[in-house]
Amino acid sequence: MSKIAEHEPKVEPYLDDVQHKEEIAVGETEADPHDPLGWTTARKFTILIIIGLWVFVGTFNMIIIGPALQIVPVDLDSSFSSSTYLIGGPLLAYGVASFCWVPLANRRGSRLVFVLTAVAAACMSVWGAKATTFGSLVAARTLASGFFASPETLAPQMIGDVFYIKDRAKGIAWINIVQATGYAAGPLFGSFIVQDTSLGWRWTQWIVAIITFGVAALIFLLVPETQYTRCPGMEIRARSWKDNFRFWAVSGGGKPKVHSFRAAFVVMFPYFLHPIVIMSTIFFSICLMVANYLMTTQSYTFLALYQFNLGHSGLTFVGPLIGTWLAIIVCGILADWRFNRLTRKHHSKPKPESRLPMYVFTGPVGVAGTILFGVCTQNQCHWIVPVIGSFAVLFSFTSAAAILFAYLLDVYEARLDTVMVVFNGFKNIATFGISYAVVPWNAGGLTVPFVVLGVLLFVAHLFMLAIYVKGEAIRHWTAERFVTGRETHHGDTF
Template sequence: MGGAMENSTDPVELSAKTDIEAPPVKLVVTEKDRDPDLVDWDGPDDPENPFNWPSYKKWRQLIFMAINTFLTPLASSMFTPGVADIQKEFGSDSTMMASFLVSIYVLGYVVGPFLIAPLSELYGRIPLYHTCNIFLLIFTIACAVSQNLPQLLVFRLLAGIAGVCPLTIGSGTVADMVYKEKRAGVMAIWAMGPYMGPVVGPVAGGFLVEAEGWRWVFWVLAITIGVILIGSVFCYRESYAPVLLRQKAARLRKETGNPNLRSIFDDGGRLPRQIFFSALSRPIKLLFTSPIVFMMALFAAITYGYLYLMFTTMTSIFEDQYGFSQGLAGLAYLGFGVGCALGLLIVGKSVNKIAAKHSAEGRFAPESRLPPMLYGSWAIPVGLFWYGWSAQEKVHWIMPIIGTAIFGFGLVAVFATVSAYLVDSYVRYAASVTAANVFLRSLFGAVLPLAGPSMYDALGLGWGNSLLAFIALAMCFVPFLFVRYGARIRTHPRFQVELH
């Protein structure tokens, strides 16, 4: 029933066998090792430990999870080209309502993480994945058959609450199975969903709406969600160590007749209700009492808000400024996709390389994740300036699209780095720290688009995007602050967060 590990690092640091594992590292033994009633993994090669799962078992789960994470943000923007048709059908001409139809789905992302993250840390990842996918399927079908705007808005909100599940606990699933030296690259693949999903959505949705109408967007999404749901039932396995060891302890109590056996993550006899409310408070504590979590989440939130603000206005800009048809306007979003793909390639490769080097030198820390963000984040203000002024002056249509590609590169540099940095800072509570991050960025993603039309009417595309760029420019100094002082802030007693 082996020794326990310190919870400040990976739950278990064991020998490597697969392409997403790291070289062996030294075990850290604590006082719990001397207690024979504590149940741990059976040595460094225990096959039940998710870190030791075969490669195929890890990859099938990670790939399905990445698709799941891609699909739910896709649903947030896929029907954007059909918003005008929806308003016409239901008799609305409000520009704010047009933005709200898109952003209310993201508003669901604000609510969902505070329920999903603590439940996953209490009952495990798998029940949450399956339950949320079922509800997402139900509410997506409800959107397809909505008969008025209030119905559509309510079902979109509920779909967003259910759809945020893989965004909330996906990083925790990665941390459950992949060592830190390889984790950032896998996280970058998983994190494709939040920024590639909203990009691909309008491209596919533009032609679908033009050919079949806006309701078919939801029918296509429902069919795809159903396929993912069936596939996940066969491919997902529980990976959260505290839940697995709790199940193992229960099995051993039954087999040995020893009622004193308990997991190394035992909660000291607390009731499930107490554990749940403790877990419920973790994202809030992390967000508002940890300067690292707040500032990093704020940078990601501002960037995410800009993304959705641009999404809700680009269709009308390219239709009005450049005379694009409804289908072609969707293709304007491909600039984001190219920039994000390039960012994924460069950032994903560089963060793993840096982590492996620092680990080999014995100086790996969460701050080892920050270098790509130091340089890549500057692409955000550059892209905003480029996009805004080229669209304002009606320069050739390729120019604003190039601006969105530059912005997309910076978006990945921020998102991938922030996700990896926060997870490495709070490995055991990866779901909770991700919930804090998702909450803040989703709040910005839901609210900022509502101000977009008024801002552009008052300032124009050039100065409106310049205002956004100046704010992003100031935020680009945040990673420099944490490269220099991050470790000191994380370890300072004043900023230690009580999470148990």
């Protein structure tokens, strides 16, 4: 064997013996112990679980106070109509704050951002627990939600940094499932907390604060920096235990992903013009609006229309909770299995659009569940029927998120965090707007609002049909007109 052949880096195929242009040379990941792709499975799963918990607390906090929407205004001398600020304000902050966290993380590192925002969110939750006026409670919850927002955009990018493409759908599914679980588990636990007279609504904030301080400690101790850039010619040194605690801009102390804060901030604006980003944002904004509208409505309709007590009303959220976790089978395990099967069949990496046919199943389930919930709650059918509706909506919502995020990660890879800033900012602004419509729209009955939402959800899925049919052509058009539309890969700098 020639000397050249002896020194050729072995190649780890994407799947079995299938090779494609995005293979990572084993020599590269093994030679640099700081590359997260080469880390042990145990470390990868530890990071995934802890960041998943961090994502969960953000949405858990957002709606845990939902069962107290009728109690807090009385306690703090405010009107019931203004109680939606307790959820609407945090929703807005959850989307807008990403415009700060992603540029900061790309310049200084995601680990630093996670630790600082977790501590700050916990402190804001303590303020909320001790608030003596309605305004201070809204301010505390809104600021806390802004800090809780950091992993919403950075966690999907972390999946791309740490996991090979064959496992990404499962990783993305996990992040989206724990996020959706927060929406369902918040009112479930909040109901029992508020119902307990020895605790009261203030303990919803105390519990969030305690959990968040714990998450901050776990991130500091067990989550090293996961951003990574591959710099040719850079001296590679062994990794020590101290490196796991360093606040590097990228793992190993290499070149930051962006050369300045200004560049980190400016680079996101061209994505506002990408057709795929625009259509994906419209689609998921509607999905989130429907899910949030339903969750907020469900937090009080079983109390008002079915005369449930707080505890029994909280138990109705077990339905959407089951729907959320069932989604991992469809949007995680089944999606990766199908993607890997296509790889073996065609002996090449499938097109990103090959992930989208899963919507043929999950879309109709969400539309039917939305209409079922509104019509059956309005007509006071057996309580299990609207619960089945909310189960279907959360199943569809979680699946929609995981399928779409995996698709966007395939398309944008190293720049997904920047894409997610645009994506999350607009979808949360839209959801913030509709949160103020919950009380007045529902005052005239639930049938019309939920039928309208069901129709909107159907129309939203037509955008994904358009991407499935014309996605490849749209991507080529975008790459010809925007530098930001060109392919990026793990380890790239900008």
